[in-house]
Amino acid sequence: MREMLFIIIGAVLINNIILAQFLGVCPFLGVSKKLSSAIGMGVAVTFVLTLASLITWLVQICILNRLHIEYLQTIAFILVIASLVQFVEMVMRKKTPDLYQSLGVYLPLITTNCAVLGVAIINIQKSYTFMQTFANSLGNALGFTLALVLFAGIRERLEEADVPQSLKGMPIALITAALMSIAFLGFSGLL
Amino acid sequence: MIYAVLSLAVLGALFGIVLGVANKKFAVEVDSRVEAVTKVLPGANCGNCGFPGCSGYAEAIVAGTVSLDACTPGREEVYHKIAAIMGVAVGAAKERKVVQLLCKGGRENAAFLYKYEGVQDCHVAAAMFKGPKVCSYGCLGLGSCVQACPFGGIQMGADQLPVIDYELCSGCGVCVNSCPQHVLKLVEVSHLVHVRCSNKEKGKQAKEACAVACIKCKLCEKNCPEGAISVVADAEGSIAVIDYTKCTNCGICVEKCPTRVIEKMLPLTTSFVQNKDFTAGQPPTGCQHCGLCQ
Numbered sequence: 375m376r377e378m379l380f381i382i383i384g385a386v387l388i389n390n391i392i393l394a395q396f397l398g399v400c401p402f403l404g405v406s407k408k409l410s411s412a413i414g415m416g417v418a419v420t421f422v423l424t425l426a427s428l429i430t431w432l433v434q435i436c437i438l439n440r441l442h443i444e445y446l447q448t449i450a451f452i453l454v455i456a457s458l459v460q461f462v463e464m465v466m467r468k469k470t471p472d473l474y475q476s477l478g479v480y481l482p483l484i485t486t487n488c489a490v491l492g493v494a495i496i497n498i499q500k501s502y503t504f505m506q507t508f509a510n511s512l513g514n515a516l517g518f519t520l521a522l523v524l525f526a527g528i529r530e531r532l533e534e535a536d537v538p539q540s541l542k543g544m545p546i547a548l549i550t551a552a553l554m555s556i557a558f559l560g561f562s563g564l565l
Numbered sequence: 566m567i568y569a570v571l572s573l574a575v576l577g578a579l580f581g582i583v584l585g586v587a588n589k590k591f592a593v594e595v596d597s598r599v600e601a602v603t604k605v606l607p608g609a610n611c612g613n614c615g616f617p618g619c620s621g622y623a624e625a626i627v628a629g630t631v632s633l634d635a636c637t638p639g640r641e642e643v644y645h646k647i648a649a650i651m652g653v654a655v656g657a658a659k660e661r662k663v664v665q666l667l668c669k670g671g672r673e674n675a676a677f678l679y680k681y682e683g684v685q686d687c688h689v690a691a692a693m694f695k696g697p698k699v700c701s702y703g704c705l706g707l708g709s710c711v712q713a714c715p716f717g718g719i720q721m722g723a724d725q726l727p728v729i730d731y732e733l734c735s736g737c738g739v740c741v742n743s744c745p746q747h748v749l750k751l752v753e754v755s756h757l758v759h760v761r762c763s764n765k766e767k768g769k770q771a772k773e774a775c776a777v778a779c780i781k782c783k784l785c786e787k788n789c790p791e792g793a794i795s796v797v798a799d800a801e802g803s804i805a806v807i808d809y810t811k812c813t814n815c816g817i818c819v820e821k822c823p824t825r826v827i828e829k830m831l832p833l834t835t836s837f838v839q840n841k842d843f844t845a846g847q848p849p850t851g852c853q854h855c856g857l858c859q
């Protein structure tokens with residue numbers, strides 16, 4: 375249990391998927407203009423990432439390893455993630471049309487979100503057990519959500535702030551992201 | 566090899582079945598009227614209705630949150646079609662607006678400060694000492710509105726002033742927003758008398774800047790029987806302005822104006838594009854004497 379807690383904290387703060395590993399930067403910049411859609415995206419990614427990691431772990435252990443076809447890892451994982459995203463999209467469109475509208479093009483983009491594939495592969499590389507995989511992917515997803523929500527909050531304030539003309543919009547967002555990344559470096563001695 | 570093919574095929578089939586079932590189970594009913602209304606709309610995505618695009622407006626129509634005649638480019642024709650789709654009785658549609666150019670300072674009339682040879686865009690020229698003309702209020706004649714018009718309704722005339730095709734003009738106002746000089750204005754199509762000048766300087770300076778300038782003599786104001794035209798002053802200066810709600814198209818001000826700034830158009834019926842081939846010598850109704858056909 376203690377070990378699982380360490381994995382989660384490590385994934386959320388120390389090896390934050392966006393700010394330390396630089397995966398999933400596209401939605402990080404794209405869906406962070408409004409706090410509400412950032413939270414929605416975070417929830418969607420959390421769901422997809424956790425579920426995808428578990429299924430890919432099962433696929434890896436039960437199929438790829440047993441049949442010695444590990445070289446098919448990438449295509450098999452992408453297959454799992456793509457189907458899962460489609461599934462989530464259908465459910466969201468039915469159950470929460472507003473969230474579906476506000477996420478727009480970024481929901482299908484989870485399919486090619488390197489964070490999802492990245493976490494799935496890291497789980498295998500570190501030869502985690504099933505429960506460790508669960509903890510690690512949940513931690514990474516929470517870390518993604520945390521970074522996204524914090525960033526969206528900052529960007530909402532930046533809209534009101536007196537930013538120099540040449541830095542308005544994306545440039546100041548990138549600078550902010552870099553500063554956040556430096557700030558998260560401070561967590562590296564935590565564990 | 567055989568395992569690789571088989572395992573991927575099985576995985577693919579499995580996910581396919583799951584997705585297929587989910588698709589049936591979570592199917593969302595899309596109102597067929599949305600598609601029908603979208604098809605009827607012009608599809609220019611001009612945004613004049615207040616929605617980001619035609620499809621957004623179509624959804625709002627079906628949701629019943631907006632009036633059906635908000636599409637200015639579509640005019641009455643589209644309004645009637647939408648009403649038919651929605652099963653609503655047709656009311657009187659708003660009168661359509663067309664864009665009017667409030668400047669006559671073309672190459673012939675206006676005095677120039679310098680020769681502009683930069684990027685052919687009004688915004689760029691406007692940043693250089695407020696444009697190449699002495700008059701800093703007038704049309705720059707580089708055709709940003711021609712570029713902006715989603716309906717191809719504006720052409721550059723021989724005098725380097727934009728010529729508006731009132732048949733093609735949909736009144737969407739995209740050109741009005743694209744003009745850095747704000748010399749374009751949307752006016753209801755039935756109003757025929759316009760003050761074709763935007764210069765707010767004093768009479769003498771205005772006259773020096775352009776042969777066809779409002780010199781604030783107030784002759785129009787004194788002679789208007791309806792009190793519809795007056796020289797309105799603000800922080801920048803003053804200019805004759807027509808109150809279109811009072812104007813009766815009588816044309817007295819047109820006669821009185823010493824610089825011929827005020828113009829009465831013929832009723833807008835035809836398109837200059839269609840009229841290019843007239844030969845009888847008599848310009849047809851709607852002719853704006855732009856010289857494009859010659």
